[in-house]
Amino acid sequence: MLKFEGASRRYGDVIAVGSVDLEIAKGSFVALVGASGSGKSTLLKMVNTLEVPSAGKVLFAGDDVAAQPPAALRRRIGYVFQGIGLFPHLRVGENIAIGPRLAGETLSAERITELLELVELEGDMAGRMPDELSGGQRQRVGVARALAIEPELLLMDEPFGALDPITRDALGETVRELHERLGLTTIMVTHDMAEALLLADRVLVMEAGAIVADETPHALLAGKGGDTAQGLVAVPRQQAEKLAAMEASGPT
Amino acid sequence: MSEFLDILFGLGDKLTAHIVLAASAIGLGIAVALPLAVWASRSRNVARVALGFASLVQTIPALALLALFFPILLSLRAVFGEGLPTLGFLPALLALALYALLPILRNAVTAQANLDPGVLEAADGVGMTSWQKLRLVEAPLSAPFIMAGIRTASVWTIGAATLSTTIGQPSLGDPIFAGLQTQNWALVLAGCFASAALALIADNLLGLIERGLARRSKVMWGGGLIAVAAGIIAALSVQFGGEEEDTIIIASKQFSEQYILAQLIGSRLEAAGYAVEYRDGLGSAVVHNAVASSAIDISVDYTGTIWTNNLKRTDNPGRKTMYQTIKEWEAEENGVLVLGRLGFENAYAFAMREDRAAELGLTSLEDLVRVAPQLTVGGDPEFFERPEWIAVRDAYGMRFGQTRNFSPTFMYNALTSGEADVISAYTSDGRIAADRLVVLEDPREALPSYDAMLMISPRRANDAALIAVLEPLIGAISVDAMREANFAVDRQEDKLSPKEAADQLADNIGL
Numbered sequence: 001m002l003k004f005e006g007a008s009r010r011y012g013d014v015i016a017v018g019s020v021d022l023e024i025a026k027g028s029f030v031a032l033v034g035a036s037g038s039g040k041s042t043l044l045k046m047v048n049t050l051e052v053p054s055a056g057k058v059l060f061a062g063d064d065v066a067a068q069p070p071a072a073l074r075r076r077i078g079y080v081f082q083g084i085g086l087f088p089h090l091r092v093g094e095n096i097a098i099g100p101r102l103a104g105e106t107l108s109a110e111r112i113t114e115l116l117e118l119v120e121l122e123g124d125m126a127g128r129m130p131d132e133l134s135g136g137q138r139q140r141v142g143v144a145r146a147l148a149i150e151p152e153l154l155l156m157d158e159p160f161g162a163l164d165p166i167t168r169d170a171l172g173e174t175v176r177e178l179h180e181r182l183g184l185t186t187i188m189v190t191h192d193m194a195e196a197l198l199l200a201d202r203v204l205v206m207e208a209g210a211i212v213a214d215e216t217p218h219a220l221l222a223g224k225g226g227d228t229a230q231g232l233v234a235v236p237r238q239q240a241e242k243l244a245a246m247e248a249s250g251p252t
Numbered sequence: 253m254s255e256f257l258d259i260l261f262g263l264g265d266k267l268t269a270h271i272v273l274a275a276s277a278i279g280l281g282i283a284v285a286l287p288l289a290v291w292a293s294r295s296r297n298v299a300r301v302a303l304g305f306a307s308l309v310q311t312i313p314a315l316a317l318l319a320l321f322f323p324i325l326l327s328l329r330a331v332f333g334e335g336l337p338t339l340g341f342l343p344a345l346l347a348l349a350l351y352a353l354l355p356i357l358r359n360a361v362t363a364q365a366n367l368d369p370g371v372l373e374a375a376d377g378v379g380m381t382s383w384q385k386l387r388l389v390e391a392p393l394s395a396p397f398i399m400a401g402i403r404t405a406s407v408w409t410i411g412a413a414t415l416s417t418t419i420g421q422p423s424l425g426d427p428i429f430a431g432l433q434t435q436n437w438a439l440v441l442a443g444c445f446a447s448a449a450l451a452l453i454a455d456n457l458l459g460l461i462e463r464g465l466a467r468r469s470k471v472m473w474g475g476g477l478i479a480v481a482a483g484i485i486a487a488l489s490v491q492f493g494g495e496e497e498d499t500i501i502i503a504s505k506q507f508s509e510q511y512i513l514a515q516l517i518g519s520r521l522e523a524a525g526y527a528v529e530y531r532d533g534l535g536s537a538v539v540h541n542a543v544a545s546s547a548i549d550i551s552v553d554y555t556g557t558i559w560t561n562n563l564k565r566t567d568n569p570g571r572k573t574m575y576q577t578i579k580e581w582e583a584e585e586n587g588v589l590v591l592g593r594l595g596f597e598n599a600y601a602f603a604m605r606e607d608r609a610a611e612l613g614l615t616s617l618e619d620l621v622r623v624a625p626q627l628t629v630g631g632d633p634e635f636f637e638r639p640e641w642i643a644v645r646d647a648y649g650m651r652f653g654q655t656r657n658f659s660p661t662f663m664y665n666a667l668t669s670g671e672a673d674v675i676s677a678y679t680s681d682g683r684i685a686a687d688r689l690v691v692l693e694d695p696r697e698a699l700p701s702y703d704a705m706l707m708i709s710p711r712r713a714n715d716a717a718l719i720a721v722l723e724p725l726i727g728a729i730s731v732d733a734m735r736e737a738n739f740a741v742d743r744q745e746d747k748l749s750p751k752e753a754a755d756q757l758a759d760n761i762g763l
Contacts, residue, residue: 048377050373050376050377070376070379071379071380072379074377074378074379075378075379079374079377079378081373081374081377084370085368085370085371085373085374085375086371086374087371087374087375087388087389088368088371088393089468098378098388099378099379102378102379102380102384103379145378
């Protein structure tokens with residue numbers, strides 16, 4: 001489905017991503033985890049050419065992404081990111097319909113309602129402006145917009161980063177469920193290892209532009225993947241242990 | 253008050269000309285600024301150069317910018333041919349459009365720079381081409397800010413368009429300039445009021461469009477747009493409704509005598525069946541070039557002015573030789589026909605209040621040298637740059653304590669109010685007698701003569717019928733008759749309009 005061949009991205013002397021080789025199978029849910037500046041967002045953006053590799057290439061369904069017209073390529077790939085990026089001057093329905101509109105198609109009102117319901121929003125929300133919605137609702141619209149083009153591949157760049165924990169949890173569940181139901185291939189960038197472990201079926205850990213671990217959630221929890229990966233796994237684990245201990249000891 | 257209202261309601265054609273000019277200039281400004289802003293948003297260097305240039309233009313006084321387009325267009329005739337207009341609508345349009353550029357450009361560039369990067373990334377992410385991104389995202393999100401820039405530009409342009417009077421484009425500046433020169437405050441007020449009202453209306457309508465765009469209310473911005481378009485279309489239809497062919501265009505500079513003489517000439521031509529148009533209040537340098545390039549047909553100019561400004565001569569060969577030399581030079585150099593001298597001189601002279609001169613015991617410039625270091629001299633804005641002043645200064649060794657510039661009209665007020673002790677007066681000025689001023693003698697003949705001459709453009713130089721109508725004016729106007737007519741316009745009470753004064757002058761000299 002997706003293949004990175006020696007893909008690198010440099011900014012002058014700074015290496016954001018250094019020669020990554022990677023293959024992602026159709027239907028997988030991959031989480032890219034790492035600290036800020038580890039290169040995970042840059043790697044993700046190489047797929048829809050928002051970042052262009054300085055060396056190497058990225059193949060999508062067998063074709064070099066750099067060789068295709070960017071606009072046409074991006075209309076086949078759903079993209080959701082932290083800034084959400086709803087167009088503030090367009091209604092919710094118009095935002096969802098933008099992808100098909102760019103390709104010259106009109107999305108029916110029924111399909112918009114269906115997409116809104118898919119991300120667990122009311123169908124009558126289509127007529128509202130983005131600034132009338134809560135952060136969680138907006139990000140759900142962002143997901144609906146990405147799904148409107150019936151993408152083969154869904155890219156998510158810290159999609160839930162700005163949301164409160166409850167909303168975040170609920171939206172994570174929704175996305176995982178949609179991934180199963182629609183048979184998507186999903187790549188999600190996150191700095192939250194717990195989120196990666198709970199949602200993905202393959203976790204890639206990045207550090208200084210390189211992939212330092214490539215494991216299943218179970219393998220990571222079993223202690224595999226090396227020091228960096230284990231350092232990231234340790235945080236939610238210790239939190240869970242402390243919480244369990246507090247629960248056991250009762251009120252002090 | 254009723255005079256003010258009469259004038260105001262008589263401004264219809266000036267108003268429509270003003271609207272057409274301002275709207276065209278803003279339109280041209282928008283047409284240039286918006287593509288430039290898009291380009292600037294894609295290239296930092298373009299942004300720097302474009303904004304730098306627009307800011308630089310802004311530092312040039314509007315009046316100078318308007319005047320600058322005359323030589324520019326004149327030199328462009330080499331490329332576009334003799335038909336290229338050098339005065340009137342075209343230079344006014346170009347100068348004002350250049351002026352309108354900055355606010356529109358700056359707002360558009362700022363709006364683009366301040367667009368939410370997340371939204372722009374989303375536009376790329378959903379697969380917009382750069383044209384779709386511009387049309388669907390950047391333009392609608394920038395629109396309210398761009399509209400604010402257009403609004404600022406419109407208010408400026410409507411105000412600055414009054415200055416286009418000085419380069420021969422009719423506008424609401426006509427009554428303002430004419431009123432300032434003849435101290436007819438009702439005229440000035442009416443012109444200012446009309447242009448301010450126009451600016452306010454435009455500002456409000458464009459404000460409506462701006463708010464409509466910001467609130468995404470089609471009714472609001474659509475309504476505002478329709479109202480603006482309706483105003484412009486109405487002005488256009490009035491402006492270009494009636495076409496007149498073969499109109500004689502008469503110029504006047506910015507003082508009463510010129511207004512009166514233009515009217516005097518115009519009345520004669522109208523009586524002889526010609527269609528006449530006036531270009532009042534032109535800059536002094538502009539008038540000669542305009543006649544030479546046939547942008548206007550008739551003007552009255554002065555020997556001393558042409559001698560120094562155009563022949564670049566500093567010597568003083570005497571009144572008759574100077575006139576003959578100029579007549580030959582004009583025919584040879586420019587094809588301009590100097591039809592003849594009107595009969596009076598409007599020369600520079602130094603004038604003082606009678607009582608003050610008596611008190612100091614002054615009758616001539618030689619006496620003045622002695623006390624000059626204690627005195628303040630007032631002159632029109634160009635006087636202290638002129639060779640006349642330099643000639644006097646050098647011939648007599650004249651050094652004044654203080655030098656001040658006044659517009660010709662205010663110069664006399666300055667003398668009566670004591671803000672100046674001596675002024676550079678004009679010999680045909682009615683206020684010399686009226687204000688009881690004495691003209692100081694010039695025993696060393698440092699000041700050259702200023703015979704008023706009738707100038708005909710090359711286009712009309714061989715028009716025998718036209719010349720026959722104008723011929724009786726030659727040698728017909730004595731300095732006393734001219735002084736009287738000038739004073740009738742310049743005095744505070746019972747003042748006449750230039751047209752009335754011209755009629756009275758015609759009666760006086762038996763024409």
